[in-house]
Amino acid sequence: MKHSVSRRQMLATLGGLLAGLASLAAARTARGAVKKVLVTTKAPRGYDPHQHKWLMCFDVDKCIGCGLCVDACKTENHVPAGPMYFRTWIERYIIKKPEPGSGKTRGEVLVDSPNGGRDGFPPTTVPREEILKAFFVPKLCNLCEASPCTQVCPVGATFDAPDGAVLVDPNYCIGCGFCIQACPYGCRFLNPETRVAEKCTLCYHRITRGLKPACVEICPTEARIFGDLKHPVENDPIQAFIQKHRVHTLKPHLGTEPRVLYANLDKEVR
C-alpha cells in the first residue's frame, strides 16, 4: 500500500517479481527431479499405500518392562539420545494398597519412566506388601482417527497417510510446535538437530519392505501386536487380539478416536 509511485513503476516491479519467481520455479523443478531419482533408486518399489491399513495394539498383561523396544526404536530410527526424545516409551505404574480403614479403592499411584524405560526399570523402593497392583504400559503414537496433530498443522507437514501411519514431512515442517502441543498423549517432540517435529512412523521404511516395526520385531513377549487391517493373514494376530480381548483406548473422552487399542488397561493410565 505504501510503495509504487506510478503505474509504470508498478508494472516494472511486477515484471521483476515475475522474473524472480520464474527462476525460483526452475530451481524447484530441478530439485524435484533430483529427489525423484533418489526415491526411485532407494525406496521400496511397488508399495501402494492405499492397499494397506496398519495398526498396532498392546496387551498390557504381556509387557514385562524390559525396555528393549524403546532401545530398538532409538537405534532403528536414529532418534536423538537424551531422556526427552522418544517415539515410543514404557511407563511403570505401581498402585499402592489403600490405607487401612480409609475406605478407598486404592492408595497412591506411582508412575515413572526413567529414560523412557530404555535401560529397563530399576527395582522399586515400594515394599512388595504395600503394592496393590503394578504393571507396565507401552506408549506410542495413538494413530488417531481424528488426529488433533494433523488438524492443527498450519502447512500440511504432518498428515494421515492412506495406510494409517501418521507421518511428519521433515522437509516441509516449519517447526512451530503446534502439533506437539495438540497431541494429548505426548507422543511428539521437537528434534533438536533438525528442528522439526518428530514422532513414531510405525517404522515406515520397514513396513513398506514387508518387515515389522523395530519395536514389534524386538518385543520378546508379543505384547505389541502389529498387522494390516486390509489384508488379514491366516491366524491374523490383530484380528485374534481384537476378538479375544475387551479393548480400550487412551483418553477416549477427547474424541480423538485412537486406533491403537489396549487390552487390560487400568483407569489410572492416561
Added chain:
Amino acid sequence: MPPQIFRLVLLTLAIIVSYIIARYLLTPASFGQYGFYRAEALAEAATPEPVFAGRKACLECHEDIQEKLLKGEHKTIGCESCHGVGREHAQNPDVKLGKIGDSGCLRCHEDNGARPAWIKVIVVKDHYRGDKCAGCHVPHQPNEVP
C-alpha cells in the same frame, strides 16, 4: 471512478495476482496428490535402510536354532532381541555379533516390582550367584538343564 479508489483497486489486483502466481510456482510438485501434503514425503519416509535385519534374515542360516527355540518358553523372542542389531552379520557372516552377558538375562528376569506374575523373576541378591546365568540355564531352551 475516483482516482484514489482506482489506485487502490490497481494495487489490490497486483497483490492478488502476485499471490496467485507465487502460490502456483512455490507449491511443491507432489502436493495434494494423496491429501493435503507432499506425496513425495511418503517415499522419503520409506527411503532409509532398515537397521534391524528381522527374523527372516536369521533363518536363512540358523534354522536349526529356531527349531530348538520354538520348543521352549523363549519361542516368542526374536533373535535380535538378545543378540542385538544383526544386519551387518546377515550381510557378511564374518562380522561377529556381540557377546551377551548376564545383564541381557536380567533385563527381563530381575524383579523390579511391576513385572506380570507369569514371568519368572529373581531377586539378584537372593539368587544363586556361583556362576554366569548360562552356567545353569540354556537361553535357547530355557526348559532344559545343560
Added chain:
Amino acid sequence: MSAEATNAVNVVIETLPRFEGFVYPNESGPHPLWGFLIVIYPYITGLVAGAFIMASLVRVFRVKALEPVYRLSLLTALAFLLCAPLPLLFHLGHPERSYQIMITPHLTSPMAIFGFVYAWYLMAVLLLELWFDYRQDFVEWARITPGWRGIIYRAFTLGVTDTSERAVALDMKMSWIISIIGIPSAFLLHGYVGFIFGSIKANPWWGNVLMPIIFILSAMVSGIALCVFNYMVLSWVRRRELDMRCLDVMGMFLFYALVVDAAIEALDWIHRAYSAVEGFHVMEYMARERLFYTLSIGQLAVGTVVPLLLLGALQILRKRVPELFRKRIYFTSAVLILIGVFAMRWNVVMGGQYFSKSLRGVMSYKLEFAGVEGWFMGMILLALPFVILTVLIKLFLSEQLPTSGHVPHPPTAPLETGASAPRPAGA
C-alpha cells in the same frame, strides 16, 4: 544391546529432576516448547486490537472527547502490528519456510489463518484507514516539505493529488466504512489468537471456549491502557497540556473494559473449579506453586484489583480529585494494567506448559537471559514497537506540519462547533 551408536547428539543428561510427579518423557525437556517469544506474541497482537478499538470509538461511535488521540491510537496499532509476526517468526524451527503458511495454508489449522488475518488487518484495515485519513495531509505536506521527507510524503500519496471537497468527503466516508469493518476484524485478529490456545483440547488449561473472549477483552483493556500511556508520555515529551476531558473519558472506558474483563476471567475460574474439570487439581496446584507471582500478584493484584480500585474511585469522585492527582492515577493504572495483561499472557502460555498432559505432574523451567527465547531477546522485541512508533510519530504527528481541518466522522455526522476548527497538530 548397545545402541548409542550413530546419532551422537551432545545432549547433557541432567540428573536433577525438573519436575514433580510424573510427566511424559517427551515433556521433560529443560525448556518449554513455547517460551518467552510466544508470550510476547499475543501481548503485542492484543495491544494492536485494543488500540484500534480505541480509535474506532472516535470514528464509529463518535466519542468526540477522544479525538486528540485518534491518530495516535492508529499509529500505535500500526507500530505494534508491524512487530506482531516477529516473535512467531523467530521461534520457528525453520523461519525460512514460514512462507509455506501462505502458499499451502492448511485450513483446519488456526495458525494457518494467521497469514491471512494478519494481511487482511494490515492491508485492508489499518493501512487503508490511515491512508484515507492522511491522504489530504500527505498532498499538502508533500508540497511544503523539502528533502527526503517530502519524497516520503509524495510516495504515500500514491500519486493522487485530488484534495477537492468532494474527494476529501469520499476519503472520510471510506475511512468510516473501513473502521466499521475494522472492529470485527480487530476482534477476529485477537479472537483467533485466543482460539489458537482455546482450540487445543489436549490441554485443559488452554482448551476452553472462553479463551477467545478473554483474549479480546484483555486486548481492549491493554490497548486502551497503552493509548493512555502513549498519550501522556508524548505530551510530557512535547511539554504540551494534556486534554483532561480526553483523559477522563479514556479512564472511564478503561475502567469499564477492565470490569467486564475481570468478570469474565473470574467466571472462567469459578466454572473450572465448580464443574471440577478433569485435571483441575493439578492446574490448581500448578497455579499456586508455579504461577504464584505472575497470577496472584501480577495478574490479579497488580493488574486487576489495584487499577479497578483506583479507576473506580475516580469514577465516583472524579470532579473532586485535583487534576494533577487524576493524571498520576491514570498513568499508574495504565502502567499497572500493561504489566498485568503481560502477566496474564504469561500465565496462559506458560501455565499450559507447567503441567504434564498426563495430569500427574508439574514441570519447572528456568528462563534464560541469552538465546532466542531468552529475556534479552524478549525485551528487544517489546522495545521495538516503541522505536517504530517514535519514527511514525516524527513523520506523521509532527508538530511542524499543519493538519487539515477534517474531523474523523462521516460527513453526515452533526458537527460540533468546537470540532470543526483545525486540530492542534501533534496531540
